[in-house]
Amino acid sequence: MARIVGIDLGTTNSLVAYMDKGTPRVIAGRHERAMVPSVVALTDNGLIVGDPAKEHLTRNPERTVYSVKRFMGKGLADVQDELAYFPYTLTEKGGVIRIKLGEKTYSPPQISAMILKELKLRAEAFLGESITKAVITVPAYFNDSQRQATKDAGMIAGLEVLRIINEPTAASLAYGLQEKTQGTIAVYDLGGGTFDISILKLKNGIFEVLATNGDTHLGGDDFDRLIADLFLADIQQQFGLDLNAHPDHMQGIRLEAERAKIRLSEELKTIATLDLPEGKGRFTRELTRDQMESLCTALVERTLGPCRIALKDAGLTPTDIDEVVLVGGSTRMPLVRQRVQALFGKQPHCELNPDEVVALGAAVQADILSGGTTDMLLLDVTPLSLGIETMGGVMSSLIRRNTTIPASAKEMFTTYVDGQTGVDIHILQGERELAKDNRSLARFRLKVPPLPAGVPRIEVTFLIDANGILNVMAKDMRTGDTQSIEVKPSYGLSDQEVERMIEDSFKFAADDVSARKLIEARLDAGALIITTEKSLTDGGQLISGDEVTAIRQVLSALASAKDGNDPRTIRARMADLEQAAKSLTVAMLDDSLKRGLQGKKVSEVT
Amino acid sequence: MDGHTHQHTSGRRELQMARSMCWHCQSEVSGEYFCDRCVKVQPVSKELDYFTCFGFPRRLSIDQQKLEAKFYELSRAFHPDFYQNKSDAEQTISLGNSAMLNTAYRTLRDPIQRAEYLLDLEAGSVKDIRTTPPADLFEEILELQDTLDEFRASDRTSDTAAALRTQLQTERAALEQRQRDMESQLQQLFGRWDALQDRGEATDQARAERDRILKDMRDILSNRTYVKNIVNDLVATIA
Numbered sequence A: 001m002a003r004i005v006g007i008d009l010g011t012t013n014s015l016v017a018y019m020d021k022g023t024p025r026v027i028a029g030r031h032e033r034a035m036v037p038s039v040v041a042l043t044d045n046g047l048i049v050g051d052p053a054k055e056h057l058t059r060n061p062e063r064t065v066y067s068v069k070r071f072m073g074k075g076l077a078d079v080q081d082e083l084a085y086f087p088y089t090l091t092e093k094g095g096v097i098r099i100k101l102g103e104k105t106y107s108p109p110q111i112s113a114m115i116l117k118e119l120k121l122r123a124e125a126f127l128g129e130s131i132t133k134a135v136i137t138v139p140a141y142f143n144d145s146q147r148q149a150t151k152d153a154g155m156i157a158g159l160e161v162l163r164i165i166n167e168p169t170a171a172s173l174a175y176g177l178q179e180k181t182q183g184t185i186a187v188y189d190l191g192g193g194t195f196d197i198s199i200l201k202l203k204n205g206i207f208e209v210l211a212t213n214g215d216t217h218l219g220g221d222d223f224d225r226l227i228a229d230l231f232l233a234d235i236q237q238q239f240g241l242d243l244n245a246h247p248d249h250m251q252g253i254r255l256e257a258e259r260a261k262i263r264l265s266e267e268l269k270t271i272a273t274l275d276l277p278e279g280k281g282r283f284t285r286e287l288t289r290d291q292m293e294s295l296c297t298a299l300v301e302r303t304l305g306p307c308r309i310a311l312k313d314a315g316l317t318p319t320d321i322d323e324v325v326l327v328g329g330s331t332r333m334p335l336v337r338q339r340v341q342a343l344f345g346k347q348p349h350c351e352l353n354p355d356e357v358v359a360l361g362a363a364v365q366a367d368i369l370s371g372g373t374t375d376m377l378l379l380d381v382t383p384l385s386l387g388i389e390t391m392g393g394v395m396s397s398l399i400r401r402n403t404t405i406p407a408s409a410k411e412m413f414t415t416y417v418d419g420q421t422g423v424d425i426h427i428l429q430g431e432r433e434l435a436k437d438n439r440s441l442a443r444f445r446l447k448v449p450p451l452p453a454g455v456p457r458i459e460v461t462f463l464i465d466a467n468g469i470l471n472v473m474a475k476d477m478r479t480g481d482t483q484s485i486e487v488k489p490s491y492g493l494s495d496q497e498v499e500r501m502i503e504d505s506f507k508f509a510a511d512d513v514s515a516r517k518l519i520e521a522r523l524d525a526g527a528l529i530i531t532t533e534k535s536l537t538d539g540g541q542l543i544s545g546d547e548v549t550a551i552r553q554v555l556s557a558l559a560s561a562k563d564g565n566d567p568r569t570i571r572a573r574m575a576d577l578e579q580a581a582k583s584l585t586v587a588m589l590d591d592s593l594k595r596g597l598q599g600k601k602v603s604e605v606t
Numbered sequence B: 001m002d003g004h005t006h007q008h009t010s011g012r013r014e015l016q017m018a019r020s021m022c023w024h025c026q027s028e029v030s031g032e033y034f035c036d037r038c039v040k041v042q043p044v045s046k047e048l049d050y051f052t053c054f055g056f057p058r059r060l061s062i063d064q065q066k067l068e069a070k071f072y073e074l075s076r077a078f079h080p081d082f083y084q085n086k087s088d089a090e091q092t093i094s095l096g097n098s099a100m101l102n103t104a105y106r107t108l109r110d111p112i113q114r115a116e117y118l119l120d121l122e123a124g125s126v127k128d129i130r131t132t133p134p135a136d137l138f139e140e141i142l143e144l145q146d147t148l149d150e151f152r153a154s155d156r157t158s159d160t161a162a163a164l165r166t167q168l169q170t171e172r173a174a175l176e177q178r179q180r181d182m183e184s185q186l187q188q189l190f191g192r193w194d195a196l197q198d199r200g201e202a203t204d205q206a207r208a209e210r211d212r213i214l215k216d217m218r219d220i221l222s223n224r225t226y227v228k229n230i231v232n233d234l235v236a237t238i239a
């Protein structure tokens, strides 16, 4: 069977991992960094992803998308409150948010697909084979639409998503594999945009989730926002300047707030700075850990409610928890650690790198699916109750939250009027009494043969599969015929739309590849220019003046090629430069060898 | 035996016959969930009751450890994770069997749901849903409803509301105690049921005892559900 990779598609950072002879490993890109910032920028040379795109946040804020995960499976109304925080333009089509980049608009799954493609390419380059199958993680508290949107993103990226698994449970797999733990564990996962808590029982290789809860809209981004708001108010007061008019500086202040927050995990106070527009000079401010904590404490408290509900749903008290595992970058905050420790009454574990553990777990699940790991099995639950709207706008629950998946429920439907040929069914997800207070998942019309009222008997099966995604089937009990159901998702792309986006992605793939080649060539050229210049400074005296001039000539030829748009020219000039600088490299090597030998005895050399 | 029970058994026999042929190689299936010949997974019959599925007798006290061990064993046999490389037909069966297994485990794990399920199997009836209070609670519940209405209409910051809240809290404690009493009565009935089954007598007297236990169980279960809903409502109102 073809290899399956594990992917953590995060709000802030994404990673890809694979199983290397029983050990999960993350795949690093250039500069040994495994994390790909979940940022996509539209540049004059096309779309770019990851670290280079992150640089465009302040340069090109209107055309640089970050935290797109917050929009997965959502309509515009769902994010109305935070529209002001995002520099890029959001619209809506068919219940799905669209993000405007230049002339075109993209759905969140399309943007996520670009990140996935980057990871796919990275894995292909590293493993030297084509990658077409993946396990992708989602927050445990993601609803059906958000899961479906993630699956769509995979398809658009050319990946068959064999399984969607929950981030905290993925972490538990990596953790359990490492520590061979038995007992009851709580996984507390606070990332960039989402919070999850899962309570699991680990026994003889079975990872049984007892309960899960969370908030898909709570994470490090929200801390950054509070800190940035504090800085903005300061700037307004000190300089009479409203930064809202300067999207690039707004991004600058957001990034500076994040950096200050991260420093305060180690230090007790820090200085934040930002160069201001309109010739107003430089903003500088000291922020203490205490100040930051008093800003963020309410948000941290908000994570404790879901923890208590999860415990209650699992029928446990904090003392029943044997171990607490921390996942996600935001759990590095001392305040978070204190609160978690206070709630569960024990020191939390963080032996595994909280940035990587989710991707590692996804790789373990991938290995289970491909038949490599056979002794481990994950039994997960559905995070939200599933039901249908009944008379009077009330939700009637069919599958309760925290039910082990796969889970199914059957419901019999009939007619109220003679000759009625259809029954409308509205599927909901959530814990509230009234239909309107819950999440609308989909609507469909059940076809019924025209008969006297009450005679038709149609059995509808609602099945939540191992991905936590709903499937609906209907069967006419009188004839035994099954009917396929066209479900219209309330907040999702239709199958046709996904098809079209897959086609588009192939069309753009060619453009993407050349854009990517250009970017890489430029980066490599930049690095070569810097090292060559340094060599000239350090060792220029070792070669002749003519040689130095020759190198300088090729160097400036490369610099101008780097500003151009042709990766082949850049590569050619790089080769020229390497050739021209050969004498310099050799001379420097000789020189250092000679100096290394000085003072050593001959016996040591031979 | 009444006609209903009779029909029930013959119906089951037919269905077991129906599943005794392997969907894949058409040979007779003698293994429990897998064909002995081609080793393909077999769909668990919809008529197979949860006790049988777990290989347990129809008793109301269950060894939770054994139940869990069997659940894990069957999960390892059916879970879709282990059918990723198999045919579509096998994947569909694996999905259906896993979903059924999870429902069965959830039902048997909880003593109340287990009893309701057994009642359904033995007496062939769906749950009784009570809409009026049990006779011995009638007055008390009506009064409680009035107090609740009064509390809902009151200004929550007033002294009246505070007094009403205290009163409701006392009511709540009383109702919860009642719920616990009913649960211990149920426990006794469960013990009597299991003992009767263990004796395995086929006398008229044993049959009468059986019907009495089932009837009492049904009454207490529906009263308990009623009281539980009232308590939930009460808790939600004063929260």
Ligand SMILES: Nc1ncnc2c1ncn2[C@@H]1O[C@H](COP(=O)(O)OP(=O)(O)OP(=O)(O)O)[C@@H](O)[C@H]1O
Residues within 6 Å of the ligand: A009, A010, A011, A012, A013, A014, A069, A167, A190, A191, A192, A193, A194, A195, A219, A220, A221, A258, A261, A262, A263, A265, A327, A328, A329, A330, A331, A332, A333, A354, A355
């Ligand atoms: N040392 C630190 N102290 C405080 N916060 C940190 C630290 N390091 C990282 N973070 C924060 O962690 C967040 C990123 O964490 P992570 O990479 O786990 O998130 P993610 O997986 O992308 O998001 P999610 O899981 O919510 O989708 C960012 O908000 C970042 O600012």
Ligand SMILES: [Mg+2]
Residues within 6 Å of the ligand: A008, A010, A011, A167, A191, A192, A328, A358
């Ligand atoms: Mg994460």
